[in-house]
Amino acid sequence: MKLSEESLPHLRTSLSRPLYDRSRLTTGIVHFGVGGFHRAHQAMYLDRLMNEGKALDWAICGVGVLPQDAVMKTVMDSQDCLYTLVLKHPDGVREARVIGSIAEYLFALDDPEAVIEKMADPATRIVSLTITEGGYNISDTTGEFDPASADVAADLQDGAVPSSVFGLVTEALSRRRNRGLAPFAVMSCDNVPGNGEVARKAFGEFSRLLDPELGQWVQESVSFPSSMVDRITPGTTDADRAQLLEEFGVEDAWPVVAEDFAQWALEDVFPLGRPAWEDAGVSMTADVEPFERMKLRLLNCGHQGLAYLGYLAGYRYAHEAVQDPELAQFLLDYMDREATPTLLPVPGVDLGAYKLRLLQRFGNEYVRDTLARLCAESSDRIPKWLVPVVRENVAAGGETSRSAAIIAAWARYAEGVDEAGEPIRVVDNRRDEVMAAAARNREDPVAFISQQHFFVDLAEDEGFVREYLSALGTLHHSGARATVAGLVDGA
Numbered sequence: 001m002k003l004s005e006e007s008l009p010h011l012r013t014s015l016s017r018p019l020y021d022r023s024r025l026t027t028g029i030v031h032f033g034v035g036g037f038h039r040a041h042q043a044m045y046l047d048r049l050m051n052e053g054k055a056l057d058w059a060i061c062g063v064g065v066l067p068q069d070a071v072m073k074t075v076m077d078s079q080d081c082l083y084t085l086v087l088k089h090p091d092g093v094r095e096a097r098v099i100g101s102i103a104e105y106l107f108a109l110d111d112p113e114a115v116i117e118k119m120a121d122p123a124t125r126i127v128s129l130t131i132t133e134g135g136y137n138i139s140d141t142t143g144e145f146d147p148a149s150a151d152v153a154a155d156l157q158d159g160a161v162p163s164s165v166f167g168l169v170t171e172a173l174s175r176r177r178n179r180g181l182a183p184f185a186v187m188s189c190d191n192v193p194g195n196g197e198v199a200r201k202a203f204g205e206f207s208r209l210l211d212p213e214l215g216q217w218v219q220e221s222v223s224f225p226s227s228m229v230d231r232i233t234p235g236t237t238d239a240d241r242a243q244l245l246e247e248f249g250v251e252d253a254w255p256v257v258a259e260d261f262a263q264w265a266l267e268d269v270f271p272l273g274r275p276a277w278e279d280a281g282v283s284m285t286a287d288v289e290p291f292e293r294m295k296l297r298l299l300n301c302g303h304q305g306l307a308y309l310g311y312l313a314g315y316r317y318a319h320e321a322v323q324d325p326e327l328a329q330f331l332l333d334y335m336d337r338e339a340t341p342t343l344l345p346v347p348g349v350d351l352g353a354y355k356l357r358l359l360q361r362f363g364n365e366y367v368r369d370t371l372a373r374l375c376a377e378s379s380d381r382i383p384k385w386l387v388p389v390v391r392e393n394v395a396a397g398g399e400t401s402r403s404a405a406i407i408a409a410w411a412r413y414a415e416g417v418d419e420a421g422e423p424i425r426v427v428d429n430r431r432d433e434v435m436a437a438a439a440r441n442r443e444d445p446v447a448f449i450s451q452q453h454f455f456v457d458l459a460e461d462e463g464f465v466r467e468y469l470s471a472l473g474t475l476h477h478s479g480a481r482a483t484v485a486g487l488v489d490g491a
Contacts, residue, residue: 002251005080008098015084015248018100019051022080025059025103028275030119030184032165033130034062034072039099040085040233040258042128042189046101048280055275057123059103063115065165069107075254076105084244084255088366095260096248112162119172119184125272127172128187129199131165134380134429136192136202140387141453145205156209166206173207173222174214185223185270191300193292193384196226196267225267228291230299232259232361234369259367261357265291290344294351297339299358301386302331305402306362307374308409312419312480318374319365328359330484334402342392376427378410379434383454394461401467405487407455408471409480411448414438419479442476445469 001007008017029046031038042060049055062081064072076083081102087095108115119127129135137146147153154160155167162168173183186203188195200219208215233256240257244250265283268274278284283291303318309330310321322328335355343351362369390403415438416424428434433451440447449468450459458464474483 001249003079003082003084003098003253005082007250008082011098012249014096015250016095016097018047018098020053020056020100022100022103024056025050025100026057027061027103027118027121027123028055028058029126029128030061030063030115030124031128031130032063032065032169033132033135034064034069034076034102034105035130036233036236036256036258037229037231038062038130038189039083039102039256041229041231041262041264042130043099043101044085044262045264045277045280045282046275047097047099049275049277050101052279054279058126058275060101061118061124062102062105063108063118063168064105065108065163065168067109070109072254073105073107073110076102079253081105084248084250084252086240086244086255086257087260088257088364089260090360090364090366092366094243094247094366096244096250098250108163108168112168115168116162116172116175119169120175120179120181122181124184126185126187126270126274127169128189129165130189132377132380133190133192133384134377135165135190136188136198137166138198138202139453140383141456143201145202147206147209152206156206166203169203170207170210170214170218173218174211177214177217177221182272183218183222184272185225185274187225187227187266189227189229191229191296191381191385193296193388194226194289195292196224196288200224223269223271225269226288226292227267228263228265228288228295230263230295231261232364232367232369233257234367235373257367259361259364261361263291263295285347290346291349293343294346294349294354296385297342297389298335298355300381301339301389301403301406302335302358302362303374304378304382304386304410305331305334305406307371308406308413309480309484311371311375311424312409312412312475313484314419316371317365318369318371319363319367321371322359322362324484326481326484326488329488330402330405331359331362333488334406337399338393338403339389341396341398342389372425372427375413377429379428379430379454382407382410387455387458390458390464391456394458394464400464401471402487404464404467405471405483407449408468408475409483411438411441411472412475412480414448415441441472445472 315321
């Protein structure tokens with residue numbers, strides 16, 4: 001049966017569905033970046049509340065701004081914005097639920113005015129974002145907003161019709177200011193350290209370049225809560241669609257699959273109100289940073305180590321790689337001896353248990369998370385997640401050998417050929433420059449880490465360079481398995 005509002009009452013009883021009347025929903029949140037993660041995470045938490053009869057005035061209006069978002073627009077329109085979330089438990093149990101918290105979907109390239117007016121509407125009290133780690137146009141080297149990207153530069157031209165997230169959100173804020181309306185909160189849900197402050201810097205600087213007075217108002221009046229979000233959400237495959245149809249009898253053009261674990265810590269600064277997220281399991285807090293550091297430096301950096309070293313060792317799925325005892329021990333050693341010394345106390349969290357749970361999550365064979373997915377876009381990830389760990393340990397005289405090996409594995413992977421001589425499809429928005437630097441690995445072994453916009457001054461630290469060169473040399477001469485074994489044996 002094709003998923004739609006009309007078919008909801010007729011779906012199999014094994015498939016959970018919204019218990020609330022969706023015709024009563026009104027929009028309170030506009031969200032940019034309606035991908036798998038948003039639908040498995042923020043939209044899911046809101047659906048939980050709605051099933052308790054709460055937050056019916058906080059439904060989501062999804063927005064797409066990229067050409068490829070046209071596909072999501074088509075799917076969401078055809079399914080009345082309904083979709084299926086399938087949770088894959090480690091024991092093989094599959095739990096499926098239809099999520100109904102997204103009430104509408106707008107495609108900005110077709111109708112930017114509709115998107116702007118949706119945000120300018122007083123009913124919209126939160127604008128949330130999953131626009132990827134690189135979507136904020138903040139330089140990794142200077143920490144400043146870079147207005148040179150084509151879409152941003154176009155939106156800064158006089159009389160331009162906004163097309164970027166920055167242009168659309170800023171125009172909506174400007175209209176609210178002119179109409180005497182309080183601004184909505186801008187809530188980043190991306191894996192960026194201090195994502196609230198990063199969003200404040202990006203939108204504040206964009207609006208200042210557009211209009212200095214508006215920029216000052218944005219900086220002083222708009223709330224930018226920080227958040228930590230966590231759920232492993234691999235890309236949806238045709239096999240997932242077919243399995244959903246076979247097991248639950250529903251035809252869904254774009255379901256979402258995810259692990260059974262989810263976590264969200266959110267800074268509680270929402271001047272115009274918010275859903276009662278704490279009733280759905282969200283940790284509302286005055287300080288997100290301890291949660292954020294824990295997640296980024298243990299899970300996300302752990303993923304980077306698993307991805308590059310695992311891929312080079314011949315594995316293709318995360319669960320396969322973490323079942324390698326030496327690679328699993330390498331990850332634990334990184335977490336214990338390099339990441340943990342840089343963390344802050346996390347209220348209510350047993351770090352030892354958290355780390356072991358991470359390995360269990362990585363090992364969930366039913367999620368089938370690909371290493372290729374984890375290897376993608378690392379120019380936006382390693383500089384924000386792992387480089388700060390290295391720099392803090394260098395400053396404190398701590399260990400960095402495993403971090404150096406992860407970075408060396410990225411450099412080796414970016415050469416574009418695996419250890420069997422097969423081509424590697426490098427996916428990165430800075431692919432050309434990353435691969436150009438990696439192509440010099442053998443003639444100039446420090447070329448890769450000499451990219452200051454990624455690594456700042458790490459190439460100037462003799463100890464780190466020595467460990468990086470050792471790992472890169474072993475990767476070239478003996479391979480990833482030997483590299484990992486040497487670091488575990490030498491721990």
